[in-house]
Amino acid sequence: MHPPEMRKRVRALRAQGHNIRSTARALSLPYTTVWHWCVDRPEPVIAGSSARCFRCLPDEDGPSDPSAYAYLLGLYLGDGHLVTSAQVPVLRIYCSDTWPNLISLCDEAMRAVLAASVQRVQKQGCVGVQSYGTHWPCLLPQHGPGKKHERRIILADWQERIVRTVPGAFLRGLFHSDGCRIANRVTVRGKTYVYPRYMFVNESTDILGLCQWGLDLLGIAWRMNRPNSLSVARREAVAALDRHVGPKS
Structure with missing residues (x-):
């Protein structure tokens, strides 16, 4: 006993x-x-949420929907915040009003991973997609006090295994949060050329490293154009990333 x-x-x-x-x-x-x-x-x-937390179920090795989890993880690392000081932890991800489809995708991912209930809180210029759940800290162990770029951000072994199976979904979450797809203009000898380009900007070197790792898993070429900014610009690389990410909408 x-x-x-x-x-x-x-x-x-x-x-x-x-x-x-x-x-x-x-x-x-x-x-x-x-x-x-x-x-x-x-x-x-x-x-409550223990019945849906794959980290707490004895016979579960991973999420029932790995793509939804990897996508949500990418969104969280970019624009997410997990509050654990309240009576019940709350996960919040902020999405710009400019991208209504992104708001719906975030909502759907939260529901698929853990949440039975998701709220949308309108802020100035953005929507906070949020969900209360005791087990969010189990699924997002990167939470902690302070800003993400002021502390180490390292994936757990089980998170790495998930991302390795669906790196495209993880990159989609990262680029949908702190990335963009733009039309880059270059003028050479008076002639202007326009070509698509992906940009990912984050102040955390660890999160930038995770983005680089995800791109390497898919064999997509990238380069650092600034200390806090990553660029994917080669035609074949942009085409490959389009198959996994695509522009926000």
Whole structure:
């Protein structure tokens, strides 16, 4: 028999976003014991979204929709914010009013990954797509105090495995948040040429590195045109990225 204090420690770790496996390892408990406490006979702290959190289900190795998760991860790294100080964590992703389809895609991705309920909060010039859920910290362990470019942003091993299977969806989220597809104009000997070009701008060198990694996985050429800006400009590279990202709408 385990003392009641042990269950309290389990609940405390779960409230901090630890999954069942890491909780069991941290407290030197059998995995099945923690699983029965949290899933088979769950405590109130994880009731609700625990049934949809693939990190907390014993038989799930990943999300039911990897593309939706990878896309949402890209959006979060660009324009997202996860508040864990409230009674229930809330994920917010801000989308410009200029791109109404992006707002719908963000909403759909949240619902596909975890949320049963998503709200759209109108701000000046943008919409905050948000969802409350105890288990958002399980799925987005990059959350933390302060701005993303002021702290390390590293994917967990299980996130890397997901992105490797659907790098195009991950890049789509990144470019839909902090990227764009523009018509670049170049004048040579008095003649103007116009060609499409992708740009991705982020102050975090870690997030820029993740974008570079995603492009490398697809064999898409890129270059850094500024310390905080990445460019995809070669014709074949733009065509390849079009198949996965495309312009915002």
